[in-house]
Amino acid sequence: xxxxxxxxxxxxxxxxxxxxxxxxxxxRAGMIxxxxxxxxxxxxxxxxxxxxxxxxxxxxxDAAGFNEMLMPTIxxxxxxxxxxxxxxxxxxxxxxxxxxxxxxxxGPTNEEMxxxxxxxxxxxxxxxxxxxxxxxxxxxxxxxxxxxxxxGREFLMKDAYSFDVDTQSARLVYDQVFASYLRIFARLGLxxxxxxxxxxxxxxxxxxxxxxxxxxxxxxLYYDAAYDDLLLAGSPIDGxxxxxxYAADAELHDPxxxxxxxxxxxxxxxxxxxxxxxxxxxxxxxMKLQVQGADDRLITPQMGSYGIGISRLPAxxxxxxxxxxxxxxxxxxxxxxxxxxxxxxxxxQCADAVADLKxxxxxxxxxxxxxxxxxxxxxxxxxxxxxxxxxxVTMGPRGLQKGLVEVKNRANGERQELSIxxxxxxxxxxxxxxxxxxxx
Amino acid sequence: xxxxxxxxxxxxxxxxxxxxxxxxxxxRAGMIxxxxxxxxxxxxxxxxxxxxxxxxxxxxxDAAGFNEMLMPTIxxxxxxxxxxxxxxxxxxxxxxxxxxxxxxxxGPTNEEMxxxxxxxxxxxxxxxxxxxxxxxxxxxxxxxxxxxxxxGREFLMKDAYSFDVDTQSARLVYDQVFASYLRIFARLGLxxxxxxxxxxxxxxxxxxxxxxxxxxxxxxLYYDAAYDDLLLAGSPIDGxxxxxxYAADAELHDPxxxxxxxxxxxxxxxxxxxxxxxxxxxxxxxMKLQVQGADDRLITPQMGSYGIGISRLPAxxxxxxxxxxxxxxxxxxxxxxxxxxxxxxxxxQCADAVADLKxxxxxxxxxxxxxxxxxxxxxxxxxxxxxxxxxxVTMGPRGLQKGLVEVKNRANGERQELSIxxxxxxxxxxxxxxxxxxxx
Numbered sequence: 001x002x003x004x005x006x007x008x009x010x011x012x013x014x015x016x017x018x019x020x021x022x023x024x025x026x027x028r029a030g031m032i033x034x035x036x037x038x039x040x041x042x043x044x045x046x047x048x049x050x051x052x053x054x055x056x057x058x059x060x061x062d063a064a065g066f067n068e069m070l071m072p073t074i075x076x077x078x079x080x081x082x083x084x085x086x087x088x089x090x091x092x093x094x095x096x097x098x099x100x101x102x103x104x105x106x107g108p109t110n111e112e113m114x115x116x117x118x119x120x121x122x123x124x125x126x127x128x129x130x131x132x133x134x135x136x137x138x139x140x141x142x143x144x145x146x147x148x149x150x151x152g153r154e155f156l157m158k159d160a161y162s163f164d165v166d167t168q169s170a171r172l173v174y175d176q177v178f179a180s181y182l183r184i185f186a187r188l189g190l191x192x193x194x195x196x197x198x199x200x201x202x203x204x205x206x207x208x209x210x211x212x213x214x215x216x217x218x219x220x221l222y223y224d225a226a227y228d229d230l231l232l233a234g235s236p237i238d239g240x241x242x243x244x245x246y247a248a249d250a251e252l253h254d255p256x257x258x259x260x261x262x263x264x265x266x267x268x269x270x271x272x273x274x275x276x277x278x279x280x281x282x283x284x285x286x287m288k289l290q291v292q293g294a295d296d297r298l299i300t301p302q303m304g305s306y307g308i309g310i311s312r313l314p315a316x317x318x319x320x321x322x323x324x325x326x327x328x329x330x331x332x333x334x335x336x337x338x339x340x341x342x343x344x345x346x347x348x349q350c351a352d353a354v355a356d357l358k359x360x361x362x363x364x365x366x367x368x369x370x371x372x373x374x375x376x377x378x379x380x381x382x383x384x385x386x387x388x389x390x391x392x393v394t395m396g397p398r399g400l401q402k403g404l405v406e407v408k409n410r411a412n413g414e415r416q417e418l419s420i421x422x423x424x425x426x427x428x429x430x431x432x433x434x435x436x437x438x439x440x
Numbered sequence: 441x442x443x444x445x446x447x448x449x450x451x452x453x454x455x456x457x458x459x460x461x462x463x464x465x466x467x468r469a470g471m472i473x474x475x476x477x478x479x480x481x482x483x484x485x486x487x488x489x490x491x492x493x494x495x496x497x498x499x500x501x502d503a504a505g506f507n508e509m510l511m512p513t514i515x516x517x518x519x520x521x522x523x524x525x526x527x528x529x530x531x532x533x534x535x536x537x538x539x540x541x542x543x544x545x546x547g548p549t550n551e552e553m554x555x556x557x558x559x560x561x562x563x564x565x566x567x568x569x570x571x572x573x574x575x576x577x578x579x580x581x582x583x584x585x586x587x588x589x590x591x592g593r594e595f596l597m598k599d600a601y602s603f604d605v606d607t608q609s610a611r612l613v614y615d616q617v618f619a620s621y622l623r624i625f626a627r628l629g630l631x632x633x634x635x636x637x638x639x640x641x642x643x644x645x646x647x648x649x650x651x652x653x654x655x656x657x658x659x660x661l662y663y664d665a666a667y668d669d670l671l672l673a674g675s676p677i678d679g680x681x682x683x684x685x686y687a688a689d690a691e692l693h694d695p696x697x698x699x700x701x702x703x704x705x706x707x708x709x710x711x712x713x714x715x716x717x718x719x720x721x722x723x724x725x726x727m728k729l730q731v732q733g734a735d736d737r738l739i740t741p742q743m744g745s746y747g748i749g750i751s752r753l754p755a756x757x758x759x760x761x762x763x764x765x766x767x768x769x770x771x772x773x774x775x776x777x778x779x780x781x782x783x784x785x786x787x788x789q790c791a792d793a794v795a796d797l798k799x800x801x802x803x804x805x806x807x808x809x810x811x812x813x814x815x816x817x818x819x820x821x822x823x824x825x826x827x828x829x830x831x832x833v834t835m836g837p838r839g840l841q842k843g844l845v846e847v848k849n850r851a852n853g854e855r856q857e858l859s860i861x862x863x864x865x866x867x868x869x870x871x872x873x874x875x876x877x878x879x880x
Contacts, residue, residue: 007507007570009561033557036516036544041557044507044572051508067447067484068491072594073513073577074534074546076476091539094514096546098593099531099581104476106514106536106546117473117481121449130447132484137513137577141539153538154512 001336003371008045010383020216022318023148025327029387031314038145038153045387048335049314050156054135056187056332057158057308064180066131066160071113073137077103079112082287089201092140106139111305114161115283118301124292125165125299131173133160135310147216149311150271156311163301165293167280170302174206174278177306179239181210181274188313189330190320191231193270195221195247204279204304209249211270214319219272223247225264271316276306327388328411336369337431339389341380343396345372350397357393357405357420364428385410391427441776443811448485450823460656462758463588465767469827471754478585478593485827488775489754490596494575496627496772497598497748504620506571506600511553513577517543519552522727529641532580546579551745554601555723558741564732565605565739571613573600575750587656589751590711596751603741605733607720610742614646614718617746619679621650621714628753629770630760631671633710635661635687644719644744649689651710654759659712663687665704711756716746767828768851776809777871779829781820783836785812790837797833797845797860804868825850831867 007030014024026032031046042050058068074096080086086093086105094106107113118130135158145153160177164170178194185192190212197209211221224245230238246260249270258265281300283289293299314333321328331337338361344350354370361368369389371380377396384392392408399405404417407426418426447470454464466472471486482490498508514536520526526533534546547553558570575598585593600617604610618634625632630652637649651661664685670678686700689710698705721740723729733739754773761768771777778801784790794810801808809829811820817836824832834846844857847866858866 005505005507007509007561007572030561033560035512035553036514036542039512039514041512041553042510043557044509047509047574050510065445067445069447069484069487070482070490072475072479072481074476074479074579074594094536094538096534096536098534099583102476113475113481117483120473121447121470132447134487139514143539154514 001367001369003369004373006044006369008383008387009043010386018148020147020150020319021322022150022315025318025322025386026148026315029327032149038142038151040149040152040154045335046314049329049333050311052333052335053188053313054156054158054310057184057310058135060180060184060187061133061158061160064131064176066133066162068134069132070134071107071110071117071136073106073139074104075107075110075113077105079116079287080105083112083115083283084286085112085201092142094139094141107136108138108140109157109305109307110134110136110159111161111283111303112287115287115289115303118163118284119287119289122163122289122291122301125294127291128163128165128301129169129173130163130301131160133158133306148315150315151218152311155309158308158310160306162304162306163284163289164303165299165301167302170278170280170304174276174304177276177304178208178243181276181306181308182239182242184308185210185212185273187332188317189332190273190313190317192273193221193223193227193231193247193268194242195223195249195270196252197249197275198251199277199279203282204277206278208276209270209272210274210276211272212316212320213268214271214316215269216319217269217271219270220250221247221268221270222250222253222258223266223268224260225266228266271312271319272309273313273316274306274308276304278302278304322388325382326386329388329390331390331431334388334390336367336389337391338366338368338427339384339392340368340370341377341384341392341394342370342372343377343380343394345374347397350395350400353400353420354395357395357424360420360424361427364424364432366427366431391431393423393427441807441809443809444813446484446809448823448827449483450826458588460587460590460759461762462590462755465758465762465826466588466755469767472589476593478582478591480589480592480594485775486754489769489773490751492773492775493628493753494596494598494750497624497750498575500620500624500627501573501598501600504571504616506573508574509572510574511547511550511557511576513546513579514544515547515550515553517545519556519727520545523552523555523723524726525552525641532582534579534581547576548578548580549597549745549747550574550576550599551601551723551743552727555727555729555743558603558724559727559729562603562729562731562741565734567731568603568605568741569609569613570603570741571600573598573746588755590755591658592751595749598748598750600746602744602746603724603729604743605739605741607742610718610720610744614716614744617716617744618648618683621716621746621748622679622682624748625650625652625713627772628757629772630713630753630757632713633661633663633667633671633687633708634682635663635689635710636692637689637715638691639717639719643722644717646718648716649710649712650714650716651712652756652760653708654711654756655709656759657709657711659710660690661687661708661710662690662693662698663706663708664700665706668706711752711759712749713753713756714746714748716744718742718744762828765822766826769828769830771830771871774828774830776807776829777831778806778808778867779824779832780808780810781817781824781832781834782810782812783817783820783834785814787837790835790840793840793860794835797835797864800860800864801867804864804872806867806871831871833863833867
């Protein structure tokens, strides 16, 4: 992609209302544009990151045996009256009347709808287990939306739902999703802390939240110091070992009952990026979802739901990975893996060499952002760092006379001069490797 | 994918309220589930088709030089007041008050929002041209939603927007999109008729609608008989030649001024699947989008918008491609390109041969739906035909003793017995070829 044909309105300064670094950097990098309080457009650079994050979540949900489907954003109030949540949900629910004066709402979550769908089709225990997910925009009318896409009102969520014949089978899928989530966050370059959590308005008897640690996080977490050791040990992360360790959010943490010695107890702030629930028959019972069992008695399926805040993830990744100069994308979600800086776009020989290298890289499957703008080099370097392209190749007439280009690693700033062929080999080797830090 | 692990609730009958064939078949094939009037969930099979249609539209928009972005579904009423459309739009607009009593709406289209975005960033003629698109859910509160996803209230649309320095440049992008649309519809297996159309509530001075011909279509079209000849001639379709021919919708067709001789004038019903507009400064002028020109005078950018009704396309394709037994998917959008029917899933040797063939096909990149259900063969054949898998391979112990499987072409019913290796070669050759019927 030529930068001159790609809309990336970068800025030197962020507006004062952006108080956390991810919000500042997303605005400065031209990733998002605010439309209303807590409602954002994703500009092309942001949209590319969002699509890459979505693709990773989708691939792992498929791998975990869930079927992708897609539920609408607008729901009828009727199903929420059946579950008893229509009145309970409060003013965060965006309530709507259509032209026929029917009570509708913009879905904040989909437990009711998925239960009603299952009720339409499931008749026998042979139809179970059923595992479905969708990736769809949700709306929660937060009273004070803030921190950019981190706590927006309209947000993209992956929510998965499971239906099982009994609690044992339902617990098994819960464990599978737990492991799958660690893989997802590792592929996104994130170190996630899983804490036992309160089930809140979703309900149920077991729940874990997944957090990344950040000083700006809104949740207070308590966890065994051994957790840090496991996370910092590098690949692979042992999911079962993690889960055996004490970790709880502030609501569930009871200092008098905590099994961890005070000197081994860590306290930190976290940003919630995922939340999973086993809630048994909380929805299937009131909504009368039943199937015929093997012994001809009626069974009420045991359910769970599993959410990931997809539109929050780019911000969470930035909170965990940035420096003074800007964003440092993990290669798996970088809008482009390689940036090509053409120091003299008007020099024919230089332009030809750039086009040649670009074609070679793209042929291997790498996506390349080529800064072909006729502006000063300093501004190009600054923009490449700001938007966080992991590998940056600078090409100019002086280096090319010696057949050399400069390759920079955005994460650690290391630079090396390489021949064009060596640069291609180096980039293919370093960029196309997918790191998976989790074995579960 | 094993069918026993994939949620496809097929049915023998469609409910009486489904009056057109695509609606009936989408319900019977377990593709969609109605949630409210004109609001549908896409079940896994439908979701796969929708994703494939979306991917083709996305690839062609990228190829036409548009940048993907993503605008939110909920918009502020303020920008619609600026353009003058807030009051003009009428009861089809779903109007919402948020908890702070601000007037919001569920976007039926995005001309205002994209103009406001452009106004935030564009300062100079050097920032033009700008070409953006997004693929997002829209809502139009139709008084009588009908025909399933064909005329729903919540629907997925691709809408693209262009900003140019002058009319000449704006007309050029209009022509490029026109050509791109013919390519898109050809890749979807559709023969589209482009007619001059009224600009309606979007406005502007030039507009074309793209239709597929179907007796159930809601639009009445008039066009030169030579159009049929061009469409039926097979590949490649000549976009310029098509455009030179007379074609108009009922609102624009004037029998007294029509240049086509009565005996050469065709009349047919069409389903609208795309609509493009050149509207100049209809939004940029009232919303005060201006940039500095080369001569330092202010320029008001000339705009156009280009829509495709993505969630309507699966239904339109079915209207154009089905028979008594069910759907006949063009391979490019089939939920799976190959169906494997295992006649004896409990026979170990048969199951092994099926698994082996499946692995070989998947290794080539083909997606395979394997019917591993322990039900009678007739029901499996009926389901494969109903859900419209283009190539179906039947494997049973009797054939396998001779080393043979049966390959059926869903479109014409032709069957042939082949060895397993010959079947793999045949399917790879026939399924992985992408037909492009358009040269423009």
